[in-house]
Amino acid sequence: MAIEEIFKQADHPLGVQEILEVGKGRVPSLNLATVYRNLKLLLAEGRLNIVSHPVLGILYERAGKAHHHHFHCRICDRVFELPGCPLKETVPCPPGFVAEAHEVYLFGVCAVCGARTA
């Protein structure tokens, strides 16, 4: 179970399938149901956060990280964390609207794929 905790050491959000793959590296018999069950536990405990990615669907990442956003490489389909925030100080909202949170998704080509394609 702590197994789940451990591979949250990943530096990017993981999808269920990816969690299963990585997890099998540690517990070869690891099962999809077990992944879901433990994800649910960790979420309930507030140790994980859900990242709802527009393209990749639901991903999971450790809770408590500093504010950041995500970059999605269209070549390798991997997601990277981008520290910091590209938003301007003044987020332009119509009058009366109160923005409490935001999410930014960048799409493009990562360093690895860029180098390989060049």
Place this chain on the structure above:
Amino acid sequence: MAIEEIFKQADHPLGVQEILEVGKGRVPSLNLATVYRNLKLLLAEGRLNIVSHPVLGILYERAGKAHHHHFHCRICDRVFELPGCPLKETVPCPPGFVAEAHEVYLFGVCAVCGARTA
């Protein structure tokens, strides 16, 4: 069929259910299958764009709009269009990463709900 085209006059992206509701106002017998079929057509023709919203799932909006993003009111669950772009000129990407596109989702309370709650 042009029916679909017509209620794209909405000023915000619509979900399938919402399209069905609105459409029934014009064609009371309107069916979900018909909505999906015409959505597929309009998408194929490039007259519609898909907006994959992290919370609301798949929405549709007219193609060809100016660059904009979306605001999601957590009270009424409606989505609003925000003209312009709140991103800084210099989007901070790690070296080697090339950002080609981006999506920004704002979350908060809209003017109507804000006024009602106050």
Place this chain on the structure above:
DNA sequence: TGCTTAATGCAATCGCATTTGCAATAACAC
């Protein structure tokens, strides 16, 4: 008006992510 073709409505079906039941297994406490 009568014929041919495209567009519905309706209900059944599919695809897939997620969940559950239950027996087998592992972890513990005594």
Place this chain on the structure above:
DNA sequence: GTGTTATTGCAAATGCGATTGCATTAAGCA
């Protein structure tokens, strides 16, 4: 060790958005 409880694995079952088959209806045209 032995009994008790929490976890798994596996496979079947759910839930639900999206799609399809088919008979019906609407539309276009000679």
